[in-house]
Amino acid sequence: MAHFPKPAEGSWTEHYPELGTGPVSFEDSISPEHYDLERKAIFERTWLNVGRVEQVPRKGSHFTKEIHAARTSLIIVRGAQGEVRAFHNVCRHRGNKLVWNDYPQEETRGTARQFTCKYHGWRYGLDGACTFVQQEKEFFDLDTSEYGLVPVRCEVWEGFIFVNLDDDATPLRDYLGRLAQGLEGYPFGEMTEVYRYRSEVGSNWKLYIDAFAEFYHAPVLHAKQYVGEESRKLMGYGYESLHYDIDGPHSMQSAWGGMAPPKDLNIVKPIERVLRSGNFGPWDRPDIAGLDPLPPGVNPSGHPAWGLDSYVFFPNFMIVVWAPGWYLTYHYWPTAYNKHIFEGTLYFVPPKTAADRLRQELAAVTFKEFGLQDCNTLEATQTMLESRAVTHFPLNDQEILIRHLHKSAADQVAAYLDH
Known part of the structure; x- marks a missing residue:
């Protein structure tokens, strides 16, 4: 040799x-x-790769990502205009995890026109907007425009999807x-x-x-x-x-x-x-x-x-x-x-x-x-x-x-x- x-x-x-x-x-x-x-200094403040664009090939395609070090779960979704977005995976009503299947701690994937909470049926569009509240008249001065899903910074480099929980972080390509x-x-x-x-x-x-x-x-x-x-x-x-x-x-x-x-x-x-x-x-x-x-x-x-x-x-x-x-x-x-x-x-x-x-x-x-x-x-x-x-x-x-x-x-x- x-x-x-x-x-x-x-x-x-x-x-x-x-x-x-x-x-x-x-x-x-x-x-x-x-x-x-490290959790707070690194995983809540740096760009994290969560997957690739092939995982969200069409409108409504989505997957979840559990980021234990940041104490959160995210939804990654392909929007109506082809954009890739990320949101915290939490319903704005009572804090239930929004997207999950049989076991809430396991990651999942699928395709949907909207996201519906399993607990009380609140619904959210692919852009994160709150689109439906069950028995909305029972709430006090509820403005649904203020209760959309919480967005997370999401950028794509060479087909790799990255998220950052810090809204003030440098742009992804500059960071890489x-x-x-x-x-x-x-x-x-x-x-x-x-x-x-x-x-x-x-x-x-x-x-x-x-x-x-x-x-x-x-x-x-x-x-x-x-x-x-x-x-x-x-x-x-x-x-x-x-x-x-x-x-x-x-x-x-x-x-x-x-x-x-x-x-x-x-x-x-x-x-x-x-x-x-x-x-x-x-x-x-x-x-x-x-x-x-x-x-x-x-x-x-x-x-x-x-x-x-x-x-x-x-x-x-x-x-x-x-x-x-x-x-x-x-x-x-x-x-x-x-x-x-x-x-x-x-x-x-x-x-x-x-x-x-x-x-x-x-x-x-x-x-x-x-x-x-x-x-x-x-x-x-x-x-x-x-x-x-x-x-x-x-x-x-x-x-x-x-x-x-x-x-x-x-x-x-x-x-x-x-x-």
């Missing part, structure tokens, strides 16, 4: 002196009091910054074949982002995924990513490994050889616009062995663009200081043949196995961090984005406390 050295820039971390190079504390991941500050602009033009909208995974994880939300913020762990944690002598070779070489970049609270890393098919087919499993697919996705790139040439922000090092770019859009949204022509997203939704909901979603160009479908299925189940390995250590990590037997931990140069994530979160809390 070829080993590609670190680019000539030298130490990545030392390019960002504000991050430091000393041991770090993870107290921010084990303190209930700090988590409560340079890294997002470098992705613009990637054919996200062509990749509508979707596979979803969702799980409750017993760790702080930042610790799972940490797990995907470095590939230093890959030769060790994922050793059993390789066949023959591949695991031993990886252990001997170690792993270093090709490129790192930081823009405000956002970051990215670019990694190698994108040869598809691999030069030596003996390093992959027989089913991967037969289907021409695996963890990097189907080997045969789809023939769609937007992949050749790629947008300028993709594979910024221009490395011939480029395999993927992983972007973290603070606080809890990741996009991973893969060289063979597909992408996935990760979301980390906190539910407590030591628990969160992890969502992993894979996006492919719709298959044209049964073989295409099988290749995508293989990539999806392989991703699940890798994802399970990545989260398998987290609950043990959370437990031992909470013991406080050790309070400071060394990070290497490849773990620069871990330093950056925790500093970004801490800076957001500090700004909130100073406000």
Whole structure:
């Protein structure tokens, strides 16, 4: 296996002196009091991705999103003029959750001409206006124009729907910054074949982002995924990513490994050889616009062995663009200081043949196995961090984005406390 050295820039971390190079504390991941500050400082004040426009394809299409860290539930809906709107999911009469099915804590989706409260039958249009009050004459000086659904800021970037509970926040595209602009033009909208995974994880939300913020762990944690002598070779070489970049609270890393098919087919499993697919996705790139040439922000090092770019859009949204022509997203939704909901979603160009479908299925189940390995250590990590037997931990140069994530979160809390 070829080993590609670190680019000539030298130490990545030392390019960002504000991050430091000393041991770090993870107290921010084990303190209930700090988590409560993060809820208010981060999740009630930053842009949060809640889905894609394909989830609301036509007038009246809608879905709900539970944002536990902000103590709210939202309705995302396609309006009469094609606009995407967001509202707090609460009836203005007695505060009942407005849109839900059998279990009020579960997210739901559907299509409706209007929203009707299950409790007393108040109705709301797709624009949030109150359109009907049961026995309206029984109320005292009720002006229904003052009792529409409470709107939430909602903007769309490259088909991704974002919300922000802070009415004074900077516009979305400005917030996402340079890294997002470098992705613009990637054919996200062509990749509508979707596979979803969702799980409750017993760790702080930042610790799972940490797990995907470095590939230093890959030769060790994922050793059993390789066949023959591949695991031993990886252990001997170690792993270093090709490129790192930081823009405000956002970051990215670019990694190698994108040869598809691999030069030596003996390093992959027989089913991967037969289907021409695996963890990097189907080997045969789809023939769609937007992949050749790629947008300028993709594979910024221009490395011939480029395999993927992983972007973290603070606080809890990741996009991973893969060289063979597909992408996935990760979301980390906190539910407590030591628990969160992890969502992993894979996006492919719709298959044209049964073989295409099988290749995508293989990539999806392989991703699940890798994802399970990545989260398998987290609950043990959370437990031992909470013991406080050790309070400071060394990070290497490849773990620069871990330093950056925790500093970004801490800076957001500090700004909130100073406000």
